[in-house]
Amino acid sequence: MAFFTESEPPRGVAQPVLPGISRIVARNPSVMTYLGTNTYIIEDASGVTLLDPGPPDPQHTQDIRAALGEKPLRRILLTHTHGDHWGGLAALQSATGLPVHAYQHSAKAGFTPEIKLADGDEVAGFTAIFTPGHAADHLCFQYLAADGRKILFSGDHVMSWSSSIVSPPDGNMQAYYRSLELLLTRDDDLYLGGHGPVLPDPRAMVRQLLSHRQHRERTILDQLKTQDWSVVALAAKLYDKTDPYLKVAAQRNVLAHLHKLEAEGIVRELEPATILPPGSVEVTAPPGEVQSESGGQVSVMRSDALRRFGLAA
Numbered sequence: 001m002a003f004f005t006e007s008e009p010p011r012g013v014a015q016p017v018l019p020g021i022s023r024i025v026a027r028n029p030s031v032m033t034y035l036g037t038n039t040y041i042i043e044d045a046s047g048v049t050l051l052d053p054g055p056p057d058p059q060h061t062q063d064i065r066a067a068l069g070e071k072p073l074r075r076i077l078l079t080h081t082h083g084d085h086w087g088g089l090a091a092l093q094s095a096t097g098l099p100v101h102a103y104q105h106s107a108k109a110g111f112t113p114e115i116k117l118a119d120g121d122e123v124a125g126f127t128a129i130f131t132p133g134h135a136a137d138h139l140c141f142q143y144l145a146a147d148g149r150k151i152l153f154s155g156d157h158v159m160s161w162s163s164s165i166v167s168p169p170d171g172n173m174q175a176y177y178r179s180l181e182l183l184l185t186r187d188d189d190l191y192l193g194g195h196g197p198v199l200p201d202p203r204a205m206v207r208q209l210l211s212h213r214q215h216r217e218r219t220i221l222d223q224l225k226t227q228d229w230s231v232v233a234l235a236a237k238l239y240d241k242t243d244p245y246l247k248v249a250a251q252r253n254v255l256a257h258l259h260k261l262e263a264e265g266i267v268r269e270l271e272p273a274t275i276l277p278p279g280s281v282e283v284t285a286p287p288g289e290v291q292s293e294s295g296g297q298v299s300v301m302r303s304d305a306l307r308r309f310g311l312a313a
């Protein structure tokens with residue numbers, strides 16, 4: 001797939017993106033988060049809006065406050081509750097006293113947004129678009145830029161630099177397909193994602209992402225026609241990854257595809273494998289997207305890697 005790259009961003013300052021829109025790239029670069037999480041600052045007649053507080057890094061929160069300067073922040077929007085977007089929220093709220101606007105049903109245990117958004121709700125010119133798949137509580141936000149272009153703040157649902165991880169149970173492949181198909185019905189001019197640079201011609205990217213997943217699904221089915229597979233062995237067969245985090249991300253995506261096929265009655269789950277195949281890596285949660293979800297995540301991933309699936313009879 002043809003993704004976009006960018007050079008190392010200036011750290012600690014807001015970079016202009018479009019008229020009225022700037023971003024601060026958080027200091028959490030990794031194989032999963034690219035150069036870091038994008039925190040957007042949007043200024044218009046309704047005041048200053050901040051979208052995604054970023055990771056739980058006091059320096060990032062400090063950078064946000066410095067970038068805002070004397071300008072009062074009016075509201076905080078959140079695309080989803082993964083740690084690299086949500087983690088800095090508490091510190092930002094204690095500094096500003098502001099409530100957060102986020103999807104009404106949080107996927108983060110113990111967290112409930114003060115202002116609950118449903119699909120189609122509007123806040124000061126931002127319209128929430130419910131787009132589960134990467135995360136169960138994912139929202140994109142539609143916005144009309146000062147220059148008249150139709151912007152979609154696309155979070156981690158669609159990004160310019162990479163495809164998204166879909167990691168069950170928070171991630172759901174059926175929902176992800178549907179949320180991609182939803183974006184194909186829209187006429188946004190540009191996407192501003194949770195990581196990476198501006199995405200021009202966004203529907204071309206959405207079509208590629210969808211066909212990439214459909215192709216992956218066919219290759220998974222082709223493999224299942226020859227034998228039953230554990231998640232770890234199938235991911236190793238289909239993905240050419242050497243980075244241990246990316247290997248785990250591949251396993252998460254394969255499991256998400258298998259769940260989708262299972263829900264469609266095409267695949268069934270079998271007794272799990274008992275040992276990891278020789279040469280497979282010790283399972284470690286990838287940074288950013290998944291790492292900070294919960295302490296139990298790694299052991300869940302380890303047992304998920306051993307789950308086995310075959311074609312339904």
Ligand SMILES: [Zn+2]
Nearest residue numbers: 082084156194
């Ligand atoms: Zn992210």
